Amino acid sequence: xxxxxxxxxxxxxxxxxxxxxxxxxxxxxxxxxxxxxxxxxxxxxxxxxxxxxxxxxxxxxxxxxxxxxxxxxxxxxxxxxxxxxxxxxxxxxxxxxxxxxxxxxxxxxxxxxxxxxxxxxxxxxxxxxxxxxxxxxxxxxxxxxxxxxxxxxxxxxxxxxxxxxxxxxxxxxxxxxxxxxxxxxxxxxxxxxxxxxxxxxxxxxxxxxxxxxxxxxxxxxxxxxxxxxxxxxxxxxxxxxxxxxxxxxxxxxxxxxxxxxxxxxxxxxxxxxxxxxxxxxxxxxxxxxxxxxxxxxxxxxxxxxxxxxxxxxxxxxxxxxxxxxxxxxxxxxx
Amino acid sequence: xxxxxxxxxxxxxxxxxxxxxxxxxxxxxxxxxxxxxxxxxxxxxxxxxxxxxxxxxxxxxxxxxxxxxxxxxxxxxxxxxxxxxxxxxxxxxxxxxxxxxxxxxxxxxxxxxxxxxxxxxxxxxxxxxxxxxxxxxxxxxxxxxxxxxxxxxxxxxxxxxxxxxxxxxxxxxxxxxxxxxxxxxxxxxxxxxxxxxxxxxxxxxxxxxxxxxxxxxxxxxxxxxxxxxxxxxxxxxxxxxxxxxxxxxxxxxxxxxxxxxxxxxxxxxxxxxxxxxxxxxxxxxxxxxxxxxxxxxxxxxxxxxxxxxxxxxxxxxxxxxxxxxxxxxxxxxxxxxxxxxxxxxxxxxxxxxxxxxxxxxxxxxxxxxxxxxxxxxxxxxx
Ligand SMILES: Cc1ncc(C[n+]2csc(CCOP(=O)(O)OP(=O)(O)O)c2C)c(N)n1
Ligand SMILES: [Mg+2]
Numbered sequence: 001x002x003x004x005x006x007x008x009x010x011x012x013x014x015x016x017x018x019x020x021x022x023x024x025x026x027x028x029x030x031x032x033x034x035x036x037x038x039x040x041x042x043x044x045x046x047x048x049x050x051x052x053x054x055x056x057x058x059x060x061x062x063x064x065x066x067x068x069x070x071x072x073x074x075x076x077x078x079x080x081x082x083x084x085x086x087x088x089x090x091x092x093x094x095x096x097x098x099x100x101x102x103x104x105x106x107x108x109x110x111x112x113x114x115x116x117x118x119x120x121x122x123x124x125x126x127x128x129x130x131x132x133x134x135x136x137x138x139x140x141x142x143x144x145x146x147x148x149x150x151x152x153x154x155x156x157x158x159x160x161x162x163x164x165x166x167x168x169x170x171x172x173x174x175x176x177x178x179x180x181x182x183x184x185x186x187x188x189x190x191x192x193x194x195x196x197x198x199x200x201x202x203x204x205x206x207x208x209x210x211x212x213x214x215x216x217x218x219x220x221x222x223x224x225x226x227x228x229x230x231x232x233x234x235x236x237x238x239x240x241x242x243x244x245x246x247x248x249x250x251x252x253x254x255x256x257x258x259x260x261x262x263x264x265x266x267x268x269x270x271x272x273x274x275x276x277x278x279x280x281x282x283x284x285x286x287x288x289x290x291x292x293x294x295x296x297x298x299x300x301x302x303x304x305x306x307x308x309x310x311x312x313x314x315x316x317x318x319x320x321x322x323x324x325x326x327x328x329x330x331x332x333x334x
Numbered sequence: 335x336x337x338x339x340x341x342x343x344x345x346x347x348x349x350x351x352x353x354x355x356x357x358x359x360x361x362x363x364x365x366x367x368x369x370x371x372x373x374x375x376x377x378x379x380x381x382x383x384x385x386x387x388x389x390x391x392x393x394x395x396x397x398x399x400x401x402x403x404x405x406x407x408x409x410x411x412x413x414x415x416x417x418x419x420x421x422x423x424x425x426x427x428x429x430x431x432x433x434x435x436x437x438x439x440x441x442x443x444x445x446x447x448x449x450x451x452x453x454x455x456x457x458x459x460x461x462x463x464x465x466x467x468x469x470x471x472x473x474x475x476x477x478x479x480x481x482x483x484x485x486x487x488x489x490x491x492x493x494x495x496x497x498x499x500x501x502x503x504x505x506x507x508x509x510x511x512x513x514x515x516x517x518x519x520x521x522x523x524x525x526x527x528x529x530x531x532x533x534x535x536x537x538x539x540x541x542x543x544x545x546x547x548x549x550x551x552x553x554x555x556x557x558x559x560x561x562x563x564x565x566x567x568x569x570x571x572x573x574x575x576x577x578x579x580x581x582x583x584x585x586x587x588x589x590x591x592x593x594x595x596x597x598x599x600x601x602x603x604x605x606x607x608x609x610x611x612x613x614x615x616x617x618x619x620x621x622x623x624x625x626x627x628x629x630x631x632x633x634x635x636x637x638x639x640x641x642x643x644x645x646x647x648x649x650x651x652x653x654x655x656x657x658x659x660x661x662x663x664x665x666x667x668x669x670x671x672x673x674x675x676x677x678x679x680x681x682x683x684x685x686x687x688x689x690x691x692x693x694x695x696x697x698x699x700x701x702x703x704x705x706x707x708x709x710x711x712x713x714x715x716x
Contacts (some may be wrong), residue, residue: 025503027667051503057533058631062492062526069496072440072481073504092523096486097493103688104482110691165691170524192696249585 002184010116010172012039012185013158014078018048021076024162026053028063028080028116036181038118038177055112068097068111077113078162084119084171085128091136098167099142105190113167114158119147120211120261122308123174124301129175129297132262134210137169138238141251144192145215145238147171149213151180152187153236173211188226195242201231204255204318207246207272209235212259212309219259219314228318238268246272247279254285255321259309264292286322358572360563364607365576367583370635372643381586384433386650392581393432393516393641393651394659396425399449400457400638401663403668404463406448406537410616414674420448423611426581426637427543429453431511434539434588440497441480442490442512450513454480458670468678488518491527491540495601498536502598505601509595511539517548519565520556528601532569537595539588540571540603540713543578543609550623564604578606582644592610609635 018024026044028036030053035042044053056063061083067077081087089093096117101111119127122128138145144166148154156173162169190196198213199220208216213234220230233249235242250256258269273288293307299307320328360469367383377383382390403422409415421428428450434442443450451461456473463472464483471482484490494512501508518524519542531538540560546553559565566573574592576587584606591602609632612618620629645651686693686701693701 009634057526057529059522059524059526059529061489062495062530065489065492065523065527066496066530069493069498069510070500070503072493072497073500075500075503089522092486093489093492094484097489100470102690105475105688106469106684107688108471108474108476109481144690241696242689243695282539 009155009175011078017162023076064090064093084131147210156189193240195245199232201229205249251283372640405667414572420612430584488521488524495531516544529602535600538601563605573603578608579635581641
């Protein structure tokens with residue numbers, strides 16, 4: 001086994017997919033000669049030619065709409081949005097066409113497109129480079145929304161995304177690009193729709209995805225000193241969502257905290273909390289809590305640590321899970 | 335310092351290089367091969383008139399198209415259609431575009447193009463499925479090589495570029511024709527589509543039916559350009575403007591545009607100056623933004639009458655043929671009326687069938703819930 005970064009795993013996944021399937025084409029801004037600003041497409045143009053990996057005009061709606069047309073002609077487009085917030089110009093194409101093409105044509109036309117988006121913060125990025133935009137996509141029926149937290153998952157989930165018959169918004173946590181792990185490629189991990197328990201525990205369940213998974217794991221580690229044995233579940237694919245694995249974990253532990261970087265209001269964490277309560281009400285000893293980003297526009301680099309979920313904030317939430325059978329005093333009427 | 339005499343300097347100046355924009359620009363006047371009354375104008379060197387038998391077929395499909403359009407508007411009054419955006423007055427464009435294409439070319443229509451789709455031979459009931467409201471698209475777009483009618487303005491312009499590039503990439507000589515309106519040329523996706531097609535030399539014809547209005551907003555609020563056809567030059571795309579109520583000219587110009595694209599020279603932009611005789615849809619009140627005189631002035635340029643006059647004068651059309659075509663049109667409308675008479679049956683459970691290739695567990699759950707509700711309703715009713 002070799003130590004490998006998530007960036008390299010993603011790059012290898014693209015290359016292997018292009019090797020296995022002639023229909024796969026990769027394009028976007030600076031993805032050709034340069035290999036992308038994060039180098040995820042490094043070497044693809046040289047290896048597969050500039051017809052299969054190419055730069056486009058600088059226009060995100062154009063890139064995604066072009067992918068729709070290419071998919072209609074039988075190709076398998078994989079496009080890159082350079083950064084999370086620069087996917088917004090493409091939102092109309094994504095929400096009105098990519099997501100709906102299969103449905104509006106009753107399956108006669110489909111959009112097996114992968115939209116790769118480096119997302120989320122924690123890298124000291126300036127304005128418009130750190131958004132967590134998963135809720136916009138997850139709220140759009142017809143899209144699958146995937147975000148890896150491990151190097152092996154990065155490879156495997158991207159391969160699955162490219163093979164998938166439906167469009168996939170593939171969110172790559174920037175903060176984890178250059179984290180490495182011992183990984184043997186080609187790795188194949190659990191399929192879409194399966195959440196994975198990353199750390200076994202008995203006292204409470206932390207549900208997290210993408211860049212929040214390492215935070216949850218660090219919190220579980222730190223919690224041991226406080227006498228809590230926490231379970232960590234990695235959602236992996238926000239859509240399709242794995243209710244079963246998460247509900248099973250919460251039924252076992254009786255307590256749940258959802259952790260994500262995106263602002264909490266109307267976020268994916270709210271959906272998860274609702275789903276857990278619908279399924280686990282009689283097993284719960286405390287309300288499901290959320291540790292999310294603040295409800296603010298993503299802050300400037302010197303302030304981002306206040307915004308991002310931290311181990312301490314997760315532990316504070318865990319502490320409020322009514323261990324002594326007392327209701328959370330913040331919610332008790334004065 | 336020595337100075338060169340003026341005259342010498344002027345003489346030694348090299349000849350100005352040819353203006354690279356010139357070949358891309360449209361003619362400063364609309365291309366026109368018939369006068370408004372239908373009399374032929376002098377032959378145009380770039381736009382030979384199509385063969386007469388093709389023009390007779392154009393006439394036939396325009397008459398059918400107009401009859402279809404009137405029938406569809408009538409169906410809205412009877413509550414059979416939720417809404418109908420008429421193309422009456424735009425028959426030359428709607429049908430001409432279809433005749434310029436091969437059956438295996440791709441069409442990217444908007445909500446305005448129901449008539450064009452019937453001209454393509456698609457069953458009118460399938461065309462009207464969207465507007466009747468039983469599904470978003472009634473025909474099979476893959477088989478008909480016709481994208482579902484597009485409502486988000488100009489978004490189809492980029493799809494056409496992608497499809498055309500994908501076809502060329504796979505060695506096929508397909509042309510894509512994207513319809514759009516004058517208002518849609520203000521949308522970003524029009525510009526992104528034309529630019530992508532130009533950069534990748536994708537074989538696309540962008541066909542703008544400038545019917546003077548975007549709902550109530552006149553052309554002067556969309557652009558300050560001399561004409562919409564001038565929007566091509568900025569993208570390196572050759573363009574032309576044509577009298578959109580001159581069926582012979584529309585077909586001649588589109589034939590050239592399609593040939594240009596098919597020959598691998600990249601996209602071509604055509605603007606047709608035309609007019610929609612009806613309100614934006616049956617639900618619109620056009621009297622609020624345009625006056626009757628204006629509408630009447632376009633009545634004099636009726637494309638169907640114009641083509642009929644021309645063909646009769648050429649001896650290519652006589653009373654018998656005109657009557658036969660009119661009878662065909664009546665038959666077509668009667669059949670449509672008949673088949674649109676009954677409300678279609680819809681099955682709520684199909685709502686879950688095509689969201690994904692495989693429904694998510696959540697959709698499976700919701701489907702079961704709806705199925706139970708339906709069963710309970712049936713029990714209650716039975
Ligand atoms: C993106 C978008 N914005 C607004 C609308 C609402 N809308 C539907 S048709 C229309 C006018 C379009 O005018 P034009 O492009 O000239 O086409 P026409 O209807 O005249 O054929 C508008 C504003 C829409 N469908 N899509
Ligand atoms: Mg218009």
